[in-house]
Structure formats: C-alpha cells, structure tokens
Amino acid sequence: MAIIEVANLRKRYGEKVAVEDVSFSVDEGEIFGVLGPNGAGKTTTVECVSGVREPDRGRLRVLGLDPSTDRTRLRRVLGIQLQEARLPDRIRVVEALRMYASFHQHPADVGELLSMLDITDRAGAQYRTLSGGQQQRLSIALALVGRPRVAVLDELTTGLDPRARRETWKLVERVRDSGVTIVLVSHFMDEAERLCDRVAVVDRGRVAALDTPERLVARASHERGGGRATLEDAFVSLTGGGDLL
Amino acid sequence: MSTTERAGAPGRPPLPAVLRSVLAVEVRLFLREPLTLVLGVAMPSVVLFGMAAIPALREPSPDFGGMRFIDFWAPTALVLGLCLVGVSHLPAVIGTYRENGVLRRLSTTPVHPGVLLVAQLIIVLATMALSSLVLVVASWLVLDIGLPQRPLLFAVALVTGSASLVASGMLVAAVVPSARAANGVATLLYLVVMLVGGLFLPRFLLPEVLVRMGEFTPPGVQLLMDAWWGRVDSTNPHAVQLAVMAGITVLAAAAAARLFRWE
Ligand SMILES: Nc1ncnc2c1ncn2[C@@H]1O[C@H](COP(=O)(O)OP(=O)(O)OP(=O)(O)O)[C@@H](O)[C@H]1O
Ligand SMILES: [Mg+2]
Numbered sequence: 001m002a003i004i005e006v007a008n009l010r011k012r013y014g015e016k017v018a019v020e021d022v023s024f025s026v027d028e029g030e031i032f033g034v035l036g037p038n039g040a041g042k043t044t045t046v047e048c049v050s051g052v053r054e055p056d057r058g059r060l061r062v063l064g065l066d067p068s069t070d071r072t073r074l075r076r077v078l079g080i081q082l083q084e085a086r087l088p089d090r091i092r093v094v095e096a097l098r099m100y101a102s103f104h105q106h107p108a109d110v111g112e113l114l115s116m117l118d119i120t121d122r123a124g125a126q127y128r129t130l131s132g133g134q135q136q137r138l139s140i141a142l143a144l145v146g147r148p149r150v151a152v153l154d155e156l157t158t159g160l161d162p163r164a165r166r167e168t169w170k171l172v173e174r175v176r177d178s179g180v181t182i183v184l185v186s187h188f189m190d191e192a193e194r195l196c197d198r199v200a201v202v203d204r205g206r207v208a209a210l211d212t213p214e215r216l217v218a219r220a221s222h223e224r225g226g227g228r229a230t231l232e233d234a235f236v237s238l239t240g241g242g243d244l245l
Numbered sequence: 246m247s248t249t250e251r252a253g254a255p256g257r258p259p260l261p262a263v264l265r266s267v268l269a270v271e272v273r274l275f276l277r278e279p280l281t282l283v284l285g286v287a288m289p290s291v292v293l294f295g296m297a298a299i300p301a302l303r304e305p306s307p308d309f310g311g312m313r314f315i316d317f318w319a320p321t322a323l324v325l326g327l328c329l330v331g332v333s334h335l336p337a338v339i340g341t342y343r344e345n346g347v348l349r350r351l352s353t354t355p356v357h358p359g360v361l362l363v364a365q366l367i368i369v370l371a372t373m374a375l376s377s378l379v380l381v382v383a384s385w386l387v388l389d390i391g392l393p394q395r396p397l398l399f400a401v402a403l404v405t406g407s408a409s410l411v412a413s414g415m416l417v418a419a420v421v422p423s424a425r426a427a428n429g430v431a432t433l434l435y436l437v438v439m440l441v442g443g444l445f446l447p448r449f450l451l452p453e454v455l456v457r458m459g460e461f462t463p464p465g466v467q468l469l470m471d472a473w474w475g476r477v478d479s480t481n482p483h484a485v486q487l488a489v490m491a492g493i494t495v496l497a498a499a500a501a502a503r504l505f506r507w508e
Contacts, residue, residue, distance in 0.1 A: 085346030102266035
C-alpha cells in the first residue's frame with residue numbers, strides 16, 4: 001500500500017529546472033532508495049515530498065496529506081534529515097535532542113535514541129567537538145525523535161568511515177523494523193543494494209529506472225551480454241554514461 | 246490503511262512550553278559565548294570610567310551648560326551598549342543560524358522557527374535592560390552622575406528606543422545570507438547610530454543636522470539625554486520623538502517579518 005505518492009513532480013529554481021518530471025510511490029514499511037548523479041534532483045525531490053519546498057507542479061501525497069497544504073500535520077509524522085544543516089556550535093548533544101523532543105507531543109526516549117545511535121558517551125559534548133560521523137548520527141536522531149512514520153534520510157552515510165556506515169545501516173534496518181517507512185537518498189550502490197527494497201534512479205530531473213536492486217542488476221548483466229554486472233554498472237549505464245562500462 | 250486515510254496527527258505541545266525549552270537552550274548558548282554579554286553590559290561603564298579618569302572631563306564647563314563632560318557623555322555610553330547588543334549581536338546570531346541551516350532544520354519540525362527568533366528577542370532585550378541598569382547605577386554610584394530626573398519619561402524613552410534598535414537589527418537579520426554579511430551591514434548601521442549618538446564627537450560638537458537626526462534616529466538619543474537631565478519643557482517635542490521611535494519600530498518589525506528568509 002502506497003504511503004507516499006509522487007506524480008509528475010516538477011520544480012525549478014529560477015531558470016534552472018532541478019526536477020523535470022518525477023513519479024514514484026513508496027509502500028508502507030519499505031526502504032526506498034533515491035539514487036542518481038550529483039545535481040540530478042534527488043534532494044529537491046525529497047524536500048518537496050517533505051514539505052520543505054513548494055513544488056511547481058505535480059501531485060504529492062504522504063500518508064494522505066498534501067505536503068504543500070498540510071505542512072503542519074505532515075511535520076508531526078515525517079522526520080527529515082537534511083543534507084546540509086548544522087546545529088549551533090556550542091549546543092550539547094543531549095540539549096539538542098531534548099529541545100527537539102519538546103517539539104512533539106509523544107517524543108521518543110532521548111536516552112534510548114542516544115544508545116541506539118551509539119552516541120551515549122558523547123551526550124554532554126558540544127556539537128562543534130563531534131566528529132563528522134557523530135554529527136551525522138545526531139542529525140538522524142533529531143529526525144527520529146518525533147517518532148515519525150516516515151523518515152527521509154538525505155546522504156546519511158556520506159563522510160562516514162566504513163565501520164560507521166555499517167553501523168548506520170544496521171540502525172536504518174532497526175528503524176524500519178520498528179515500523180517506519182524510509183526514503184533514503186544515497187550515492188553508494190553497496191548501501192542501496194544492502195538496504196533498499198526498491199530504488200529510483202534519477203537522472204537530470206527524470207526517473208531513469210525504478211525497480212528492485214536485484215532486477216536492475218539482472219537487467220544490466222543481460223545488456224552487457226554475460227558476466228554478472230553490479231548495481232554500479234546498472235547505475236552508470238542508466239545515467240547516460242554507458243560508454244564508461 | 247488506505248492512502249486516502251489521513252495521518253493520525255497527534256496534537257502539538259503548547260507553545261509556552263516549546264518557547265521555554267528553546268529559550269533555555271538559547272540562554273545557555275548565549276552564556277557559553279559571553280563576549281556579547283561582557284561587552285554589551287560592561288563596556289559602556291568601562292569606557293565612561295575611562296573618560297572620567299581624565300581630570301578635565303570631570304570639571305564642570307560652560308560648554309555643557311555647567312555640566313561635566315562625563316555627565317554630558319553618559320547617554321552616549323548608554324547607547325553604545327544598546328547598540329552593541331541590538332544592532333551588532335542580533336543580526337550576527339541570526340545570520341549564522343541561517344547560514345548553517347539551523348533555521349532550515351527547525352522548519353522541518355512541527356514548531357515554527359519563529360520561536361527561535363522570539364527567544365533571541367527576549368535574550369537581547371533582557372541584556373539591553375541589564376546594560377542600561379548597570380550604566381545608570383554605576384554612573385550614579387561611582388561618578389556621581391545624577392539618576393534620570395524624569396524617571397518615567399526616561400524609562401519609556403529607553404524602552405521605545407531599545408525596541409526601535411532591535412527592530413532595525415531584526416530587519417538586517419531578516420535578509421543577510423550569512424554571518425559575514427550580517428557583520429558588514431550591522432557595522433554600517435552601528436556607525437550611523439553611534440555617529441548620531443555622539444560616540445566619535447560629543448554631540449555638542451556635531452553639526453546641527455546630526456544633532457537633529459539624534460531626535461529621530463533609533464534609539465532617540467536626544468530624548469534620552471533630555472529625560473536624564475530633566476531638560477523637559479513644553480517646546481521640546483517629546484511626544485513626537487516617542488511616536489517616531491514607535492513608528493520606526495513598527496515599520497522595521499513589519500518589514501523584517503515580511504522579508505524574513507529562513508534559508
Ligand atoms: N536552492 C537552490 N537554488 C538554485 N538551484 C538549486 C538549489 N538547490 C539545488 N539547485 C540546483 O538544482 C539541481 C538539483 O539539485 P539537487 O540538490 O536536488 O541535486 P542532488 O541530486 O541532491 O545532488 P547531490 O547528489 O549533489 O546532492 C542542481 O543543478 C542544483 O544546482
Ligand atoms: Mg542532494
């Protein structure tokens with residue numbers, strides 16, 4: 001059952017068309033990946049879905065809500081981790097979490113979130129002293145503190161070391177197992193292959209492919225005429241770089 | 246569930262509780278970087294005491310109608326503190342928050358990011374009040390500068406004057422894209438206010454046009470002086486000056502609200 005529906009989304013910034021025509025739907029309980037090269041329009045797409053940006057055209061529904069008109073209600077049921085948003089330098093981890101928790105009627109337990117994200121020992125640390133990975137995990141925690149039904153995570157493992165990435169993957173799976181539907185923007189094919197039930201490959205503002213990672217790989221293997229392809233091969237050929245294969 | 250079913254939207258926490266929680270964090274952040282607090286509250290008195298260390302400035306002079314220079318200059322010191330907090334500090338904080346995406350992140354929650362601005366306003370106004378209190382009391386205790394002779398008028402002038410400064414600061418804060426830009430524009434505004442306020446040249450040496458401007462540019466330094474020294478007579482347009490400050494406050498605040506960019 002679709003929990004997110006996007007039909008013919010279009011968004012321009014001035015003259016620049018960021019999203020030309022994007023449609024997809026996400027089922028409840030899915031981890032849905034949004035892949036694509038830099039500047040493809042991934043962030044713009046998920047920001048429109050989250051009600052952070054106003055689309056120019058297209059029909060959007062999240063849990064039956066229209067992100068443009070039901071913004072306030074949407075924000076109570078959708079958590080988003082923005083690609084580029086910092087916190088004040090001197091805020092402590094636990095202060096930020098408690099403050100964001102106070103924005104919700106039934107927030108998650110701050111202590112539990114800290115331990116789930118493995119930053120309990122940094123609870124008293126100021127934001128500026130956190131490593132990139134710890135800042136990232138705090139950012140995820142803030143997106144989850146309102147117990148959302150849908151979580152949008154934009155490049156959540158960019159800048160993490162391999163170990164932290166794997167930890168974060170486990171975390172995402174745990175969040176999904178708790179019943180949260182997840183939209184995951186990523187540049188990492190291994191991440192998409194491991195986590196995503198289905199992915200949309202976005203290229204120059206359009207959906208170039210929409211399928212399970214396995215089927216995308218199978219199709220790429222077939223096109224290549226033998227030999228097992230990887231999701232990365234599929235990605236490269238789908239995003240207009242076939243000559244790189 | 247079907248896709249047409251509306252999300253079960255739980256209620257939202259009461260606004261006062263949210264404001265308390267944001268204010269508590271912002272106050273702590275403000276105290277963790279106490280430069281503004283120290284400068285804004287202590288500097289006016291320190292500068293005035295520095296002036297008073299020069300014997301000639303402690304002598305009554307006919308140039309000031311029989312007052313001492315430090316008596317004459319005390320209101321300028323007062324404006325210095327107000328300006329540091331309302332015109333320099335406020336836009337810098339908001340500019341940084343905008344640049345770093347703090348406002349944007351807040352706008353993804355059920356809480357309107359305006360709550361953060363309200364918290365900042367409370368902090369800034371409280372600091373300005375503290376700064377004024379410290380200056381007036383310290384001048385009185387240490388330099389024997391008289392307490393405001395028209396306390397009520399002084400208080401009203403101080404409140405409207407501070408409000409007009411903060412509203413102007415908020416107007417700058419509304420549009421600057423970054424902390425750097427905020428500092429640039431705020432410094433310009435600061436220089437104008439302080440020039441008129443008599444920081445660079447005592448106001449009795451200023452050309453007539455700047456003296457007149459002092460009646461009508463935030464925070465209305467002329468009125469503060471008159472109320473402090475009790476030079477109030479029916480020919481002075483005090484009500485007009487107050488009305489002008491109130492008008493500037495309303496206009497600047499409305500423009501700030503209209504132009505405010507969250508990212
Ligand atoms: N606020 C903005 N103003 C103007 N143009 C923008 C803005 N945000 C994005 N763009 C442009 O829109 C296009 C799509 O950007 P978007 O951020 O959605 O891409 P993306 O797929 O998330 O890229 P990345 O992988 O680098 O994060 C890009 O060409 C970008 O330059
Ligand atoms: Mg992006």
